[in-house]
Amino acid sequence: DAKTTQPNSMESNEEEPVHLPCNHSTISGTDYIHWYRQLPSQGPEYVIHGLTSNVNNRMASLAIAEDRKSSTLILHRATLRDAAVYYCILRDWSNTGKLIFGQGTTLQVKP
Amino acid sequence: EAQVTQNPRYLITVTGKKLTVTCSQNMNHEYMSWYRQDPGLGLRQIYYSMNVEVTDKGDVPEGYKVSRKEKRNFPLILESPSPNQTSLYFCASSLSQAGRTDTQYFGPGTRLTVL
Secondary structure (H helix, E strand, C coil), X not given: CCCCECCCEEEEECCCCEEEEEECCCCCCCCEEEEEEECCXXXXXXXXXECCCCEECCCCEXXXXXXXCEEEEEECCCCHHHCEEEEEEEEXXXXXXXXXXXXXXXXXXXX | CCCEEEECCEEEECCCCCEEEEEEECCCCCEEXXXXXXXXXXXXXXXXXXXXXXXXXXXXXXXXXXXCCCCCEXXXXXXXXXXXXXXXXXXXXXXXXXXXXXXXXXXXXXXXXXX
């Protein structure tokens, strides 16, 4: 399984943009890049996913490097509710459907 | 509301006393899965099910059983719990297992303590 590398923690001020990086240098051509987050005392929740092009949804944007070896999750205006652990996950054609969670990035949002 | 529910949310039990953690989804998903989350080890898959009557082991299946008699339910059974099964458990479901774009929906978690 292709691995991802993320910083252990990041801090942001409320209402400022946050850029959460992820390195995945061994990504294969068919791997999708997914982001999930886990709010305190809750189960993980889906944020966004992409393959090659940048993606936007109501929660966030995903910027994917041209060589696909890295990606960045962008929260345009961080709120206190965005404080969570963010996981960058690669999904391939594995028939187990398993999500491989690394340690993720713990995002702190300061008021 | 589309959701995955788990019961109980909290459970304290003793070694050897059989227990079942229930999981139910109302999204008509084919795929369901159980994970456990431990400090420093992250989330690890215990068992998964691709459809009714089809189950298979994940990465850490020892000491657990599952069944999938109905599409919506996927209970996790600990026949003889031991203290090393003290953990936070999450059930998840998705439309299918093979979709690289499929979103997995997670339940709220069950915190189990085995004394």
